[in-house]
Amino acid sequence: MAEQSTAGWVGTNYRRKQDPRFLTGRGRYTDDIDLPGMLYGAILRSPHAHARIKSVNVEAAEKLPGVIAVLTGERAAQMCEPLPAVIALPGMRLNKSHAIAADKVRWVGEAVAAVAAQSRYIAEDALELIEVEYESLPAIVTIEQALAPDAAHLYEEWGTNVAMEHAFRTGDVDQALHEADLVVDESVAHHRYTGAPLEGRAVLADYDRITGELTAYISTQAPHQCRTLLAQILRIPEQKIRVIAPAIGGGFGNKLQVYDEVTPCLLSMATGRPVKWAESRSENLLAGVHSRDYVCGLKIGFRKDGTILGVKAKLVGNVGCDGTNRAAGIGALAVAAAYIPGPYKITNYAVEVTGVVSNKAPYGAYRGYGKDVANFPMERVLDIAARKLGISPREIRERNFIQPDEFPYQQCAGPVYDSGDYPACLRRALQMIDYDRVREEQARLRAAGRYIGVGFAAMLEPSGGAVPNCIFNGYEAATVRVTPQGGVTLLTGIQDIGQGVETTLAQIVADELSISPEDIKVIFGDTAMVPYGLGSWSSRGAAYGASCALMATRKVKDKILKIGGYLLKTRAEELELKGGKVASRDNPSRALSIAEIAKQLYLFPGPYLTLPEGLEPNLEATAYWTSPVVRWAPDEQGRLSIYTTHPSATFAALVEVDVATGHVKLLRFVIAHDAGTLINPMVVDGQIHGGVVQGISGALWEELKYDEAGNLLNPTFQDYLVPVAADLPDIEVAHLVSPSPFTPVGAKGMGEGGAIGSPAAVVNAVEDALAPFGVTIRGMPLTPERVLSLIREAASAPGARAAG
Amino acid sequence: MSTITVTVNGVVYREEIEPRLLLVDFLRDNLCLKGAHIGCEDGVCGACTVIVAGRAAKSCMMFAVQADGVEILTVEGLAQGARLHPIQEAFTEQHGLQCGFCTPAMVLSTYQLLARNPDPTAEQIRRGISGNICRCTGYTNIVKAVAAAAVKLRGAKASDAS
Ligand code: FES
Ligand code: FES
Numbered sequence: 001m002a003e004q005s006t007a008g009w010v011g012t013n014y015r016r017k018q019d020p021r022f023l024t025g026r027g028r029y030t031d032d033i034d035l036p037g038m039l040y041g042a043i044l045r046s047p048h049a050h051a052r053i054k055s056v057n058v059e060a061a062e063k064l065p066g067v068i069a070v071l072t073g074e075r076a077a078q079m080c081e082p083l084p085a086v087i088a089l090p091g092m093r094l095n096k097s098h099a100i101a102a103d104k105v106r107w108v109g110e111a112v113a114a115v116a117a118q119s120r121y122i123a124e125d126a127l128e129l130i131e132v133e134y135e136s137l138p139a140i141v142t143i144e145q146a147l148a149p150d151a152a153h154l155y156e157e158w159g160t161n162v163a164m165e166h167a168f169r170t171g172d173v174d175q176a177l178h179e180a181d182l183v184v185d186e187s188v189a190h191h192r193y194t195g196a197p198l199e200g201r202a203v204l205a206d207y208d209r210i211t212g213e214l215t216a217y218i219s220t221q222a223p224h225q226c227r228t229l230l231a232q233i234l235r236i237p238e239q240k241i242r243v244i245a246p247a248i249g250g251g252f253g254n255k256l257q258v259y260d261e262v263t264p265c266l267l268s269m270a271t272g273r274p275v276k277w278a279e280s281r282s283e284n285l286l287a288g289v290h291s292r293d294y295v296c297g298l299k300i301g302f303r304k305d306g307t308i309l310g311v312k313a314k315l316v317g318n319v320g321c322d323g324t325n326r327a328a329g330i331g332a333l334a335v336a337a338a339y340i341p342g343p344y345k346i347t348n349y350a351v352e353v354t355g356v357v358s359n360k361a362p363y364g365a366y367r368g369y370g371k372d373v374a375n376f377p378m379e380r381v382l383d384i385a386a387r388k389l390g391i392s393p394r395e396i397r398e399r400n401f402i403q404p405d406e407f408p409y410q411q412c413a414g415p416v417y418d419s420g421d422y423p424a425c426l427r428r429a430l431q432m433i434d435y436d437r438v439r440e441e442q443a444r445l446r447a448a449g450r451y452i453g454v455g456f457a458a459m460l461e462p463s464g465g466a467v468p469n470c471i472f473n474g475y476e477a478a479t480v481r482v483t484p485q486g487g488v489t490l491l492t493g494i495q496d497i498g499q500g501v502e503t504t505l506a507q508i509v510a511d512e513l514s515i516s517p518e519d520i521k522v523i524f525g526d527t528a529m530v531p532y533g534l535g536s537w538s539s540r541g542a543a544y545g546a547s548c549a550l551m552a553t554r555k556v557k558d559k560i561l562k563i564g565g566y567l568l569k570t571r572a573e574e575l576e577l578k579g580g581k582v583a584s585r586d587n588p589s590r591a592l593s594i595a596e597i598a599k600q601l602y603l604f605p606g607p608y609l610t611l612p613e614g615l616e617p618n619l620e621a622t623a624y625w626t627s628p629v630v631r632w633a634p635d636e637q638g639r640l641s642i643y644t645t646h647p648s649a650t651f652a653a654l655v656e657v658d659v660a661t662g663h664v665k666l667l668r669f670v671i672a673h674d675a676g677t678l679i680n681p682m683v684v685d686g687q688i689h690g691g692v693v694q695g696i697s698g699a700l701w702e703e704l705k706y707d708e709a710g711n712l713l714n715p716t717f718q719d720y721l722v723p724v725a726a727d728l729p730d731i732e733v734a735h736l737v738s739p740s741p742f743t744p745v746g747a748k749g750m751g752e753g754g755a756i757g758s759p760a761a762v763v764n765a766v767e768d769a770l771a772p773f774g775v776t777i778r779g780m781p782l783t784p785e786r787v788l789s790l791i792r793e794a795a796s797a798p799g800a801r802a803a804g
Numbered sequence: 805m806s807t808i809t810v811t812v813n814g815v816v817y818r819e820e821i822e823p824r825l826l827l828v829d830f831l832r833d834n835l836c837l838k839g840a841h842i843g844c845e846d847g848v849c850g851a852c853t854v855i856v857a858g859r860a861a862k863s864c865m866m867f868a869v870q871a872d873g874v875e876i877l878t879v880e881g882l883a884q885g886a887r888l889h890p891i892q893e894a895f896t897e898q899h900g901l902q903c904g905f906c907t908p909a910m911v912l913s914t915y916q917l918l919a920r921n922p923d924p925t926a927e928q929i930r931r932g933i934s935g936n937i938c939r940c941t942g943y944t945n946i947v948k949a950v951a952a953a954a955v956k957l958r959g960a961k962a963s964d965a966s
Contacts, residue, residue, distance in 0.1 A: 013899075015896055015897065016896065016899070018904070019895070019896035019901060019904070020888060020892075020896065021904070022901055022903075022904025022905075022907045022908075023879075023883075023888060023892040023895055023896060023901070023904070023907055023908070023911060024839070024879060024880065024882070024883050024888070024892070024908075025837065025838060025839020025840075025878065025879040025880045025908045026838075026839075027838075027904050027905070027907075028838070029838075029841070029905065031841075031842070032832075032838035034833075034836075120829075121822070121824065121825075195939070196939060197903070197905075197939055198841075198843045198849060198851060198903070198905040198906050198937060198938070198939045198940075199841070199843070199903070199905045200843075247903070247904065248903060249841070249903045249904070249905030250902075250903040250905060250939050250940055251903075252939075278842070280845060281843065281844040281845065281846060281849075497903060498902035498903030498904070498940050499902065500902070682899045683899065685899070685944075685945070686899050686902055686940075686941060686945055687902075689941060689942035689943075689944045689945065690902060690939075690940045690941050690942045691942075692942060693942030693943070694939075694942075716844065716846050716848070717843075717844045717846055717848035717849055717937070718846055718848055722849075722937055722939065724933075724934040724935075724936070724937060724943075725929070725930040725931075725933050725934050725936075725938075725943040725946065725947060726930045726931050726934040727934075728930075728942070728943055730926075730944045730947065731942050731944045754942075
């Protein structure tokens with residue numbers, strides 16, 4: 001156990017309370033839970049990207065011994081409602097889809113039928129016996145195809161494939177570009193990849209036909225939203241649904257939806273027995289949510305010295321078949337529009353965003369949720385512009401950074417930035433990577449025909465988001481309860497998905513009550529136990545989760561002092577809570593422990609103890625926290641502010657490129673990060689390490705590749721390349737601490753940042769390594785083939801530089 | 805149906821099973837040992853790793869019938885009562901786990917690695933655990949945990965010897 005510092009438990013590397021369960025195989029993930037009479041579910045998925053369903057024949061499947069129920073889309077449609085929109089902002093087109101398709105399929109992997117059987121083996125056998133007749137339709141895979149005038153429409157009733165349009169402008173961009181010494185006009189693309197948590201989606205649904213009650217164990221980041229959505233979809237009164245999210249084997253944003261999650265519930269309703277469905281890896285990659293997949297054009301005007309005068313952005317995202325109903329992925333594009341200015345002082349800004357549908361898997365949340373979309377193009381184009389201006393990548397960023405004395409900073413697109421020291425992050429990262437020495441080394445190695453490169457990216461990590469008219473709403477709840485023995489439970493709407501809130505929230509409560517985290521049990525992931533809360537996404541645990549836990553604890557502390565004062569016959573103001581005891585400031589020997597007070601209160605309450613007027617016989621309180629800076633009503637310029645805190649960082653990558661094979665080797669990766677007050681530095685480091693590696697992996701290896709017929713070419717871990725330890729160096733992290741003035745703890749969050757800035761850092765490093773070849777990188781992943789073709793293209797370009 | 809006899813964590817089981825039953829499903833469903841997880845069923849992620857006849861094996865790549873007459877160690881067999889194995893201790897001390905889904909398998913791969921090489925370099929550790937995917941930690945702290953476990957185990961051995 002970490003020692004408690006004099007300042008308390010916050011800030012210490014308190015060892016995680018949940019670890020022993022996971023280490024001994026007692027994690028109890030959804031798939032680990034078995035119920036009496038349980039059946040196994042399996043889902044048949046469309047092999048077509050775009051097709052009409054002509055007929056579904058389930059006769060043979062139904063006859064297979066051990067099969068208890070088979071659901072077609074048609075049967076399912078009678079049992080439930082279409083999937084409601086989970087985000088509905090102005091300018092968005094919504095669709096009418098069902099958990100199981102009945103008339104049309106829109107991506108390879110869409111559910112068309114489902115089976116419940118006595119074993120998973122039998123259920124999967126039965127899928128093979130289902131015959132579906134399709135009439136295929138033209139597959140729309142790319143943005144160009146989706147926008148072509150004669151394109152087939154995924155949703156005929158729309159008359160277009162455009163699912164979202166959004167535009168915003170402030171200042172006078174055209175004038176700014178006109179006045180600029182240099183205008184850089186670049187278009188960069190980011191391919192499709194996703195979180196691929198090691199545990200896929202999983203549901204164990206248990207419907208009781210007599211009571212009409214449903215208990216559903218779901219691997220989800222947001223149990224309450226699941227309950228609300230299931231109630232609407234399944235037509236079950238919400239009080240009759242209990243969603244339990246036990247241990248979650250990773251989420252990264254990919255477990256914030258309800259579509260395939262409906263199917264096991266339907267199977268349980270159809271059979272009256274518990275039904276478990278744990279998806280296979282191919283299902284996860286084919287039919288789970290995807291992310292990124294956009295093209296962003298940036299037109300930026302600079303002064304000679306690198307000062308940005310104005311930015312015009314045009315962002316087009318390929319949201320696959322759905323970014324509004326199955327999952328709220330499309331909102332990421334709007335977030336990107338708000339954050340393209342990033343950590344830089346930009347006053348003239350215009351952005352146009354388009355989201356188009358295509359016959360690919362649904363678009364969901366994934367670590368970054370648009371902040372990554374904002375980051376990569378800007379950090380990429382700054383490097384390209386620096387080269388054109390003949391200044392260093394460092395100088396161009398330093399020239400434009402918002403300065404530490406300018407906070408709170410009203411950014412031009414609406415957000416209010418809380419605090420930070422962006423130049424200091426940059427300096428620190430360069431120091432860590434030993435920038436000057438690396439440059440010397442680079443020159444020396446180049447002479448020997450070896451190509452190393454260093455690249456960096458500054459990053460902003462807006463956290464604690466609150467999106468209007470969306471399941472990603474903006475409050476959180478916590479209840480703190482003292483037991484008659486003086487122990488404490490914290491009930492939170494935040495979900496532990498690996499990020500460790502079971503421990504870090506206990507640290508917060510412990511400090512406030514001057515007890516040990518050991519004496520605190522954190523309860524989460526059960527809608528029958530915890531107050532309605534919104535779960536884990538947008539790195540909101542530190543802002544929302546910690547804040548409401550602190551507020552609830554303060555209320556309980558107040559009660560403890562009042563009741564302690566009553567029992568000690570001392571005014572509460574003369575007392576303090578220290579070492580788990582209420583004691584008189586003047587006479588510390590007049591003291592009662594929390595346990596003594598709790599025992600008196602709970603076991604001898606009311607008239608027997610005769611509590612003073614206004615005090616209830618409990619040591620319990622619930623508190624809600626809403627962000628003081630989120631603003632949903634547009635200001636006079638039409639701007640919203642939807643994020644609470646703004647952690648920041650600079651990332652730096654050192655790579656070596658083998659120009660003969662195209663292989664990129666990552667030599668070092670460092671990050672100087674500012675997440676405000678650190679609740680548990682060890683946990684913070686871990687979050688950053690993991691996020692960084694996902695971003696690196698996106699830049700170098702991971703890509704969900706579709707062919708022109710809309711087939712996903714790599715739906716297994718054999719060919720969707722997720723890194724192993726040998727592919728990577730240690731991730732080195734340093735912390736700067738600018739506490740947030742907008743949260744009571746000063747913490748900002750840090751779950752996503754790692755994945756936001758790392759792709760740009762890696763790509764910038766590779767381009768730097770290949771500078772002698774005159775390579776400009778506008779896309780990823782940087783596979784050996786791509787690197788080699790970049791070198792070839794640069795060599796054959798007019799005015800190509802010779803490598804040397 | 806076939807009948808197999810296997811010893812898992814020191815307990816002998818005799819079970820009648822379908823020949824096509826995967827070892828991982830046998831452990832999880834027949835024996836209720838849920839520590840072996842399923843992350844891909846493709847032999848890539850390693851989440852299903854257990855020690856079969858002294859060697860780390862991906863139990864999604866084996867049929868249960870192939871384990872007939874064999875001794876198996878799963879993560880459930882490592883801790884002694886409430887006392888964690890030194891490898892498990894090192895993982896929690898170094899924050900070598902987040903969601904914990906890869907963890908039992910990582911611990912068992914470490915168990916094999918350190919049995920073969922009690923003092924591995926960082927490079928050797930990285931290679932030694934490369935049959936296991938972790939999606940959360942980025943591996944930095946897992947590598948530290950394995951190194952720390954090596955120190956603990958060498959210490960335990962030395963004190964056993966003295
Ligand atoms: S489940 Fe066995 S290797 Fe992935
Ligand atoms: S800790 Fe989540 S996969 Fe390793």
